[in-house]
Amino acid sequence: MRAAVLYEVGQPLAVEEVELDPPRQGEVLVRIAATGVCHSDLHYIKGDLVMPLPVVLGHEAAGIVEAVGAGVQSVQPGDHVVLLFAPACGRCRYCAAGRPHLCEMRLRVRGRMPDGTSRLHARGEDLHHFTCVSSWAERAVVPESGVLRVERDLPFAVCALLGCAVTTGVGAVLNTAQVTPGSTVAVFGLGGVGLNVVQGARIAGAVTIVGVDMLEHRLDAARRFGATHTVNARRDDPVKAIQDLTQGGADYAFEVIGRAATVRQAVDCLARGGTAVAVGLPPAREELALPGPAFILNEKTLRACFYGSARLRHDIPRLLALYHAGRLMLDELVTAALPLERVNEAVAALDRGDGLRTILEMHTA
């Protein structure tokens, strides 16, 4: 099959023939239909985050089950599935506590399948898996806990987005922060995930939603997704603008860029007692710093959010219900669709901030 392989940091991905082993016990073979291009992938390509190479990236995807290994019960060939990048064991202390997105398995599988081996090979060597998904490829072998069956009449691009951007962004609002009706919300960074924070805040009943970005086309998009106000941070000081628009500070602020400086702005723009949520993944070299006394005296909170703090098998069907009810905009997020062969173009577009979300589409006929 064809797959995009990262052999060296900072170099273009090689789209080439890759050998994929059949699924073993408890594993599922998925023919990828659509897969998103996300900032987390870009981090590894640029070397801001490090993982063992060579690797097949891609962690936001949907497709059709082609085969299942022994013991697989929840899906069968022909099922349409969303791929989940936090496979869960169902038994560890985090799974037992109802927080499967924090499952211990994620730490163990770094670059491998849960049994410690690889299903991907090229140029005579094993390739690494990425978050047990590796969807920038025509097919993927994933653990059974890494797939969720969805209705067959849904667009694959929409399903792919549920694998990361939507679940992370909306989950940050509904699960991590638990924004309440009537709240004021600020959102720093209006890319694929940030726009989902905006519409999550709208769904939660926030009355003031201030979107912050440096790109005008994203500020326009934020207004379509539910922002009541926007601030171009290239022109205006976002902290001051948010404080003005929210009568002294926001109840909640979300950082969806992954930079220490904007996490600090998210904390600074809060009202007393407010909560900032760090959603964007910063480069490995960055540390977060807080304004000592002001943080304590104003009783602020800074929380981290991984994967929307989601219970995926519970949350994704609810997100789909919101989509069917016309309250969650998903089709509107997809602004470009390219074949796998043009993955490097899609990555460059993401780096420049073009469009909202680019989807790589495979032929599924």
Ligand SMILES: [Zn+2]
């Ligand atoms: Zn992602």
Ligand SMILES: [Zn+2]
């Ligand atoms: Zn677990």
